[in-house]
Amino acid sequence: MAxxxxxVEHLLRRAGFGPSPTDLLRFAETPASVVVDHLIEYQRxxxxxxxxxxxxxxxxxxxxxxxxxxxxxxxxxRQRWLFRMVHSERPLQEKxxxxxxxxxxxxxxxxxxxxxxxxxxKMLAAKxxxxxxxxxxxxxxxxxxxxxxxxxxxxxxxDPAMLVWLDGRTNTRARPQENFAREIMELFTWGxxxxxxxxxxxxxxxxxxxxxxxxxxxxxxxDPNTYYEFFYNPNQHDASAKxxxxxxxxxxxxxxxxxxxxxxxxxxxDFIAALARHPETARRLARKLWSFFVSELYxxxxxxxxxxxxxxxxxxxxxxxxxxxxxxxxxFNSPDMWFTRYSWPAEFVARAIREVxxxxxxxxxxxxxxxxxxxxxxxxxxxxxxxxxAGWFSTGAMLARMNFATTLASNQxxxxxxxxxxxxxxxxxxxxxxxFERLSPSPFDLQPYLxxxxxxxxxxxxxxxxxxxxxxxxxxxxVVGSSEYQFI
Amino acid sequence: MITRRQFIHDGVAAFTLSFAAPAxxxxxxxxxxxRSRSLVVVYLSGGNDSLxxxxxxxxxxxxxxxPAIAIPAGQVLQIGSDxxxxxxxxxxxxxxxHEIFNQGRLAIVQRTGYANSSRSHFQGTDIWGTANPGxxxxxxxxxxxxxxxxxxxxxxxxxxxxxxxxxALAARTVAVPAIPDARAYSLSSxxxxxxxxxxxxxxxxxxxxxxxxxxxxxxxNGSVRAALETLDRVASVNLYAPTVTYPNNGFAQxxxxxxxxxxxxxxxxxxxxxxxxxxxxxxxxxxxxGRYGTLMGTLGDGLLAFHNDLRNQGLLSDTLVLxxxxxxxxxxxxxSAGTDHGAAGVMMALGGxxxxxxxxxxxxxxxxxxxxxxxxxxxxxxxxxxxxxVYARVLDGWLGADSVALLGGNFRPGAPAII
Numbered sequence: 034m035a036x037x038x039x040x041v042e043h044l045l046r047r048a049g050f051g052p053s054p055t056d057l058l059r060f061a062e063t064p065a066s067v068v069v070d071h072l073i074e075y076q077r078x079x080x081x082x083x084x085x086x087x088x089x090x091x092x093x094x095x096x097x098x099x100x101x102x103x104x105x106x107x108x109x110x111r112q113r114w115l116f117r118m119v120h121s122e123r124p125l126q127e128k129x130x131x132x133x134x135x136x137x138x139x140x141x142x143x144x145x146x147x148x149x150x151x152x153x154x155k156m157l158a159a160k161x162x163x164x165x166x167x168x169x170x171x172x173x174x175x176x177x178x179x180x181x182x183x184x185x186x187x188x189x190x191x192d193p194a195m196l197v198w199l200d201g202r203t204n205t206r207a208r209p210q211e212n213f214a215r216e217i218m219e220l221f222t223w224g225x226x227x228x229x230x231x232x233x234x235x236x237x238x239x240x241x242x243x244x245x246x247x248x249x250x251x252x253x254x255x256d257p258n259t260y261y262e263f264f265y266n267p268n269q270h271d272a273s274a275k276x277x278x279x280x281x282x283x284x285x286x287x288x289x290x291x292x293x294x295x296x297x298x299x300x301x302x303d304f305i306a307a308l309a310r311h312p313e314t315a316r317r318l319a320r321k322l323w324s325f326f327v328s329e330l331y332x333x334x335x336x337x338x339x340x341x342x343x344x345x346x347x348x349x350x351x352x353x354x355x356x357x358x359x360x361x362x363x364x365f366n367s368p369d370m371w372f373t374r375y376s377w378p379a380e381f382v383a384r385a386i387r388e389v390x391x392x393x394x395x396x397x398x399x400x401x402x403x404x405x406x407x408x409x410x411x412x413x414x415x416x417x418x419x420x421x422x423a424g425w426f427s428t429g430a431m432l433a434r435m436n437f438a439t440t441l442a443s444n445q446x447x448x449x450x451x452x453x454x455x456x457x458x459x460x461x462x463x464x465x466x467x468x469f470e471r472l473s474p475s476p477f478d479l480q481p482y483l484x485x486x487x488x489x490x491x492x493x494x495x496x497x498x499x500x501x502x503x504x505x506x507x508x509x510x511x512v513v514g515s516s517e518y519q520f521i
Numbered sequence: 522m523i524t525r526r527q528f529i530h531d532g533v534a535a536f537t538l539s540f541a542a543p544a545x546x547x548x549x550x551x552x553x554x555x556r557s558r559s560l561v562v563v564y565l566s567g568g569n570d571s572l573x574x575x576x577x578x579x580x581x582x583x584x585x586x587x588p589a590i591a592i593p594a595g596q597v598l599q600i601g602s603d604x605x606x607x608x609x610x611x612x613x614x615x616x617x618x619h620e621i622f623n624q625g626r627l628a629i630v631q632r633t634g635y636a637n638s639s640r641s642h643f644q645g646t647d648i649w650g651t652a653n654p655g656x657x658x659x660x661x662x663x664x665x666x667x668x669x670x671x672x673x674x675x676x677x678x679x680x681x682x683x684x685x686x687x688x689a690l691a692a693r694t695v696a697v698p699a700i701p702d703a704r705a706y707s708l709s710s711x712x713x714x715x716x717x718x719x720x721x722x723x724x725x726x727x728x729x730x731x732x733x734x735x736x737x738x739x740x741x742n743g744s745v746r747a748a749l750e751t752l753d754r755v756a757s758v759n760l761y762a763p764t765v766t767y768p769n770n771g772f773a774q775x776x777x778x779x780x781x782x783x784x785x786x787x788x789x790x791x792x793x794x795x796x797x798x799x800x801x802x803x804x805x806x807x808x809x810x811g812r813y814g815t816l817m818g819t820l821g822d823g824l825l826a827f828h829n830d831l832r833n834q835g836l837l838s839d840t841l842v843l844x845x846x847x848x849x850x851x852x853x854x855x856x857s858a859g860t861d862h863g864a865a866g867v868m869m870a871l872g873g874x875x876x877x878x879x880x881x882x883x884x885x886x887x888x889x890x891x892x893x894x895x896x897x898x899x900x901x902x903x904x905x906x907x908x909x910x911v912y913a914r915v916l917d918g919w920l921g922a923d924s925v926a927l928l929g930g931n932f933r934p935g936a937p938a939i940i
Contacts, residue, residue: 146812147804199802200857203856205856210855210861211855211861212802215640373737375737375741405684407685414685415800417643423737427681427684427698427744428700429684429700429701430684430699430744431741431744431748432707435745436707436708439709439711478732481727481730485723488719488720491719503716506711506712507711507723510711511724514724516728516744520737
């Protein structure tokens with residue numbers, strides 16, 4: 034199970050959370066194109082990952098004295114998501130959920146401030162069928178992971194967490210609310226530069242009446258069986274015409290016509306359809322997908338942007354053909370692009386666990402460490418999402434990554450020493466075990482390679498259990514905590 | 522197929538440099554003037570509603586346009602009137618700042634901003650960071666200042682007390698460490714004693730590699746080095762015993778860490794502290810209660826503790842606090858008892874060297890589209906003082922830098938004489 038299928042390894046890091054030792058074995062001889070289909074057509078893989086939570090052969094979760102309640106407790110919801118990143122048979126679905134979470138960045142704290150922690154967790158993370166009420170926002174992202182972007186936008190506009198987060202719940206005829214109206218243009222679709230303040234005012238009126246209601250009314254927010262749901266309130270909808278500076282309709286018409294309040298939801302559907310099919314939205318998504326899948330070191334190739342935008346528009350805003358074309362593209366598959374993306378903290382943590390090992394380790398430890406790395410799941414810093422790329426690597430955040438490597442390496446010391454097996458014969462072979470079998474760092478130049486070797490060889494090599502246990506943990510920490518490991 | 526030999530890059534081809542950590546970092550700090558002045562930038566993230574921070578409580582339009590969230594005139598903390606004669610008061614929860622104002626150490630600069638103000642948080646924050654409304658992606662104004670310090674620049678010349686590095690601190694040559702809490706800034710090891718030391722040595726040496734063909738790797742190695750180099754000195758701040766009790770929130774605790782660093786003579790020139798939640802689209806509240814009252818309490822109480830702590834130790838005259846936000850908010854409240862994104866805002870400066878008082882003139886809130894103090898058809902406050910004029914005053918008058926070079930233009934004329 035050595036690292037031999039580099040193209041597939043690259044694919045698993047980018048379109049998943051890194052290769053586990055099992056993956057390296059399973060895909061050793063498989064062509065990358067087959068693995069692309071395996072990842073993209075994820076509906077063919079089982080969706081039962083949550084049922085493994087609590088089993089000894091998987092990474093653990095930590096409960097605080099009571100039951101594990103990921104639908105109503107945000108820390109448990111975070112643990113469940115991390116568990117899925119580590120173990121899901123559908124890694125690309127989880128990866129896209131993470132992409133959409135950053136794209137439609139919604140933070141728990143504000144939602145909880147409005148409706149309490151139980152309801153806020155339900156809004157963000159409730160699994161369909163577990164409790165009464167609509168599915169949580171992250172489930173929306175899973176459902177639409179490679180679905181239709183226009184439909185995703187419509188569902189996001191009606192999503193309870195979003196209605197609290199960007200104040201749509203208080204968007205009324207008399208007092209239009211601009212928050213969601215602005216961000217759907219600035220951040221969720223085409224970006225600044227294509228609309229005016231007048232468009233923001235008009236868009237706010239489009240979404241008047243897209244509100245929220247509690248079921249049952251005036252229920253106790255702490256009761257997990259109560260919930261909030263989207264509610265179109267025709268009495269609060271501004272039914273007059275809305276004029277924009279850009280085309281809303283295929284015939285070039287820029288005005289959403291006045292219509293009866295009862296039919297007023299069509300305003301929002303028309304508006305979203307116009308944004309979704311606009312070529313600038315297509316290009317902006319293409320650029321974001323370039324940075325996510327292809328590279329953060331090279332600016333998006335204009336030919337890539339046009340090709341992906343055209344794939345998106347010609348497929349009626351469907352994402353599956355778009356992502357498939359990216360993963361099969363020469364840009365993605367160029368070896369020059371390997372290890373040219375800064376890993377997000379959640380990716381770093383999931384990959385480290387998948388590669389170092391998890392038996393006896395709890396994702397709760399990762400949850401706490403992620404705070405210092407700058408990525409608390411369900412708590413992006415603002416609606417623009419996280420500062421990606423080099424922005425992840427402040428000194429404090431890098432220190433947190435090194436310290437997480439330490440925690441994981443300490444925890445897995447004996448598992449690693451056992452797995453190293455025959456590699457304990459010499460410092461060189463022990464180091465080889467980490468660099469070419471167990472872990473998947475980017476290449477080490479000769480000098481840092483020799484420094485790693487010098488670390489293993491600080492005392493004459495005996496291969497004793499004590500020496501192997503110490504150096505095994507030390508090497509896992511040094512490699513996982515190295516700059517070389519921070520790229521995917 | 523890639524061989525193992527290729528995987529370990531050929532050392533001959535790669536141009537490598539080693540950075541030895543200076544043995545006496547604290548001496549470098551001293552050479553750069555440990556007792557030199559420091560600037561503490563306080564960023565209120567989300568767009569502060571300046572009209573409820575500094576309240577024009579005799580403007581009838583203030584009350585007619587904000588029926589739910591206006592501060593009642595009887596509850597403001599009075600600070601007199603601005604040079605144009607407009608009577609003003611502070612938010613009732615800003616008792617801390619009121620006290621500092623009364624001691625003559627708080628300067629309030631009204632209607633700060635720039636032409637065609639961005640209503641986007643992200644563009645706005647970047648513009649305040651680069652100090653260039655035409656370019657939101659370059660280096661930061663404070664980063665450019667740090668780049669002018671004589672080499673080798675001490676690794677704690679800048680100290681970012683928040684987790685992410687803001688645009689304002691983006692520098693060409695200086696990596697500013699992010700240290701929100703000195704107590705959490707430490708390195709752990711899976712092994713003890715000698716092995717732990719071996720590991721730290723190895724980590725330092727591995728990170729001293731500068732692969733010129735992989736600048737991104739060099740960049741992350743720079744972060745590793747900066748972390749390892751600063752650990753021990755930051756640890757000395759852990760032992761800091763402040764002279765006052767700081768409130769138990771992230772903002773005040775970050776200020777406590779900054780005070781510790783100043784008191785320990787670490788030699789940092791620029792600190793960055795921020796506090797969020799100012800994007801008050803809904804439920805702002807009016808007087809003492811509501812979300813906005815909490816924000817004001819956090820701001821005022823934290824700064825008062827910081828001010829008193831430094832004053833008690835005779836360090837206030839070396840310290841300047843400069844507060845800003847990416848934009849002000851709409852004058853009229855929205856239907857959610859909040860305010861949407863607006864234009865000009867308020868900046869404040871605090872410290873021993875500050876000439877306290879109110880600078881600039883308040884807007885008239887008359888919604889008449891012809892009102893010259895407003896813009897966007899009377900919806901938003903128009904700026905009067907370019908924020909870069911305030912930056913210029915701080916760069917020239919406090920940091921001893923050349924603001925014309927650093928800001929790419931002469932913003933000295935009309936700069937308020939706050940220091």
